[in-house]
Amino acid sequence: MSLKGVDIVREHVGSPGRPAFCYEMPPAPETPVFASGDGVWLTDDRGRRYLDGISGIFVASLGYGSAPIIDAMTTQLRKLAFSPPLHGLHEEPIALAEELVRFAGAPFDCAKLLNGGSEAIEAALRVTRLYFRRRGKPHKTKIISNYNGYHGATYGALSLTGRPDVQRFEPRLPGFVHVWPPDCFACPFGKEYPSCGITCAGAVEQTILAEGSDSVAAVVVEPLIHLLGMVVPPAEYFAEIRAICDRHDVLLIFDEIVTGCGRTGRAFAAQTFAVEPDLLCAGKSLSGGYAPLSALLMSERVSWALRDDDGNAALAPSHTYAGNPVSAVAGRAALALIAREETLARVRDAGALLAAELAAAVGSRGRVRGVGLLYGVKLPAPPHRAAGEMGKAVESRCRERGMIVRGESDWIVVAPAYVTTDAELRQIARTIGAAIDELWAR
Ligand code: PLP
Secondary structure, three states, rough: OOOHHHHHHHHHHHOOOOOEEEEEEOOOOOOOOEEEEOOEEEEEEEOEEEEOOOOOHHHOOOOOHHHHHHHHHHHHHHHOOOOOOOOOHHHHHHHHHHHHHHHHOOEEEEEEEEEOHHHHHHHHHHHHHHHHHHHHOOOEEEEEEEOOOOOOOHHHHHHHHHHHHHHOOOOOOOOEEEEEEOOOOHEEEEOOOOOOOOOHHHHHHHHHHOOOOOEEEEEEOOOHHHHHHOEEOOHHHHHHHHHHHHHHOEEEEEEOOOOOOOOOOOOOOOHHHOOOOEEEEHHHHHHHHOOOOOOEEOOOHHHHHHEEEOOOOOOOOOOOOOOOOOHHHHHHHHHHOOOHHHHHHHHHHHHHHHHHHHHHHHHHHHHEEEEOEEEEEEOOOOOOOOOOOOOHHHHHHHHOEEEEEEEOHHHHHHOOEEEEEEEHHHHHHHHHHHHHHHHOOO
């Protein structure tokens, strides 16, 4: 942002005015104006440094200022910034798709490149329709997803998102059905694991039957549910959901926009949870935050619906910038770093350290869950504070201490970059512990 832009923000914070910029969230006086980044550290326009405990927003997983990615993009920008998508091909997106499919492993054999998570979700919904049409089952159109999942801001993705805060955009699209999530910290069925017999999975099957299995096309899940404070389902949950989908000829779609690209210590959470979805949406970390980039990965079974007699897959209409060479180069350079076994091993080791440090820092004042470098901490309010205010309060106390985490309701989430050092991981846990100490003190 130019100095002038910063001044405009400062001028209007806390005073009436009509700045031209439409914010994601209206700013507060303490909102930092970020100016630069290096590794896992951000610096604001006043020179204050912040340890980024959430990789931007699950995006900058390789840290800021990654030379291999910047160099590759700079070279590509000089060669060709944009390649006409309807009048020719470019080698970089084609190479990225091959590498991504190899990285994801079975059952995937095809990748459609897009620009953001919501676009990948929309593509998954479109491909689902094409798949059942080609199989002569055009009436299979309904999509099941979790209450309190988040899948994006376009209308299909918003309709999948099962949260009251999207009601202001209603009516949502028809044919979207929500089920209760597998949240063992606040079981919607009032049960305890394991004696519950994973009622949450059984409820998905009951919903398919109640809707009519000949009308249901897909179940869409986030492997860890972000907006409930990183729900980790019971160990056998996904195997059961896979079996239910198979019984009813329903596709299983993994929204791995947060959990994908090494975040869980494997290529995708699908591997971490040992399940093979039919479609998988990746985004965020896919380019490490260096360019807008996402992908829809398709299993062989589903990509068949897009392939012609020569075996070429096509999906149109697409998006003008989908598969552009600069984003593709960013993705290839990021993937070359993510796919190294030492990177994935580091995520697993760093995750184990962070989990232990967080549990020690939080103690009996909260509960930690997560996998790899992706954690949620559920934070009940101390007796002198209102329920549901701890998330935002911890977030702001951490920011005052020079660290960024995300908090809402009764949870915070932590997702440091894969390049975070042990000392920085300890600092993240310590800072959260200090913020909680402050809020518990009367
Ligand atoms: N799916 C999940 C799980 C997400 O967290 C998000 C964004 O936060 C999306 C989809 C939408 O991605 P985007 O904001 O890139 O459109």
